[in-house]
Amino acid sequence: MDLKRAIIDLMPGPLVRIFAAPYTAGKGIASGVAKADDLFARQGLYSTVDLLAEEVFRPEDVEATVQVYLRMVEALKDRPYASISLKPTSLGIHESEAGCQHNLRRIVAAAAPHGLHITLDMEDRHFTDVTLRMFRAIRDEFDNFGIVLQSRLFRTPEDIRALHAKPCKVRICIGIYWEPAEVALQDKAGMKEKLFEQVQLLLDHGHYPEIATHDVPLIRRCMEHLDQRGVPKTAYEFQMLLGVPRTDIQQEIVKRGQILRLYVPFAEDWKYAVHYLKRRLAGNPAMALMVMKNMFGN
Ligand SMILES: Cc1cc2nc3c(=O)[nH]c(=O)nc-3n(C[C@H](O)[C@H](O)[C@H](O)COP(=O)(O)OP(=O)(O)OC[C@H]3O[C@@H](n4cnc5c(N)ncnc54)[C@H](O)[C@@H]3O)c2cc1C
Numbered sequence: 001m002d003l004k005r006a007i008i009d010l011m012p013g014p015l016v017r018i019f020a021a022p023y024t025a026g027k028g029i030a031s032g033v034a035k036a037d038d039l040f041a042r043q044g045l046y047s048t049v050d051l052l053a054e055e056v057f058r059p060e061d062v063e064a065t066v067q068v069y070l071r072m073v074e075a076l077k078d079r080p081y082a083s084i085s086l087k088p089t090s091l092g093i094h095e096s097e098a099g100c101q102h103n104l105r106r107i108v109a110a111a112a113p114h115g116l117h118i119t120l121d122m123e124d125r126h127f128t129d130v131t132l133r134m135f136r137a138i139r140d141e142f143d144n145f146g147i148v149l150q151s152r153l154f155r156t157p158e159d160i161r162a163l164h165a166k167p168c169k170v171r172i173c174i175g176i177y178w179e180p181a182e183v184a185l186q187d188k189a190g191m192k193e194k195l196f197e198q199v200q201l202l203l204d205h206g207h208y209p210e211i212a213t214h215d216v217p218l219i220r221r222c223m224e225h226l227d228q229r230g231v232p233k234t235a236y237e238f239q240m241l242l243g244v245p246r247t248d249i250q251q252e253i254v255k256r257g258q259i260l261r262l263y264v265p266f267a268e269d270w271k272y273a274v275h276y277l278k279r280r281l282a283g284n285p286a287m288a289l290m291v292m293k294n295m296f297g298n
Pocket residue numbers: 120121122123148150171173174175176177188212213214215239240241243244245261262263279280281283284287
């Protein structure tokens with residue numbers, strides 16, 4: 001673990017909330033829905049709305065999380081510019097695979113009649129196998145279910161080949177979790193080169209890549225290459241995190257007639273949001289400085 005991550009890990013929850021405010025829609029489902037509406041109305045941006053909840057252990061808290069997701073389905077079902085993202089560690093994976101899969105299935109089944117898409121986020125390497133197993137089982141039954149793969153992991157090309165016979169939406173990103181050298185690349189340039197290759201591998205296997213990166217040269221490289229290959233602009237999309245300033249490239253993508261989707265998290269209980277927020281801050285400690293400057297007037 002590096003020094004900046006260690007310092008951020010020691011930050012108390014309320015401080016993390018202040019620093020990470022630009023990355024979140026606010027508190028309650030209504031804040032997530034309002035942000036999705038506003039992003040689409042003002043900028044033509046799509047959203048994937050996520051409840052900030054990780055490391056949820058108690059069965060009653062897991063069930064409360066499922067209930068929030070079911071209410072989110074109701075709130076978002078008539079909004080074609082919105083989808084939902086969720087995580088196994090908030091839906092019972094610490095208790096059992098069968099229980100978590102059951103919870104995921106309840107949410108995907110509720111969203112299916114409305115064509116509302118659900119994306120299963122990918123967490124650290126300890127969860128990769130179980131996440132893929134649950135994904136495949138539910139994808140057998142429902143078409144509105146997609147997954148995330150991380151280009152830093154050596155296993156990812158094999159996971160793409162074995163993903164599913166049916167075409168899937170697959171968010172491809174470098175991965176936010178630190179992973180050891182036995183299983184993952186350690187340099188960002190290498191991870192991004194793999195991301196570029198894996199976008200093509202996904203297309204070759206009939207899947208719909210959701211290219212999740214803020215790296216503008218990488219985005220341009222993907223666009224140019226896929227245009228040259230004659231890949232339709234409707235065969236893939238780009239994704240970014242709410243709060244990362246990328247207005248120009250976002251509008252350029254929208255003007256090309258392509259989907260640019262933002263990850264829009266909201267909180268119900270801040271204590272479960274802190275893990276996610278700390279990772280975002282570790283991703284860019286400069287953000288903490290910016291918030292500090294805004295708060296204290298330079
Ligand atoms: C929509 C979306 C969903 C994701 N889902 C997952 C997931 O399920 N599992 C997973 O492991 N990872 C997920 N990630 C995180 C992803 O794997 C990367 O860690 C993250 O996107 C940073 O990588 P990058 O390609 O943008 O490159 P980087 O080189 O890390 O970033 C490029 C530039 O973007 C800006 N930037 C990047 N991150 C931040 C940040 N947090 N705050 C402010 N500025 C930033 C900085 O200016 C940075 O220099 C997701 C990312 C996105 C956009």
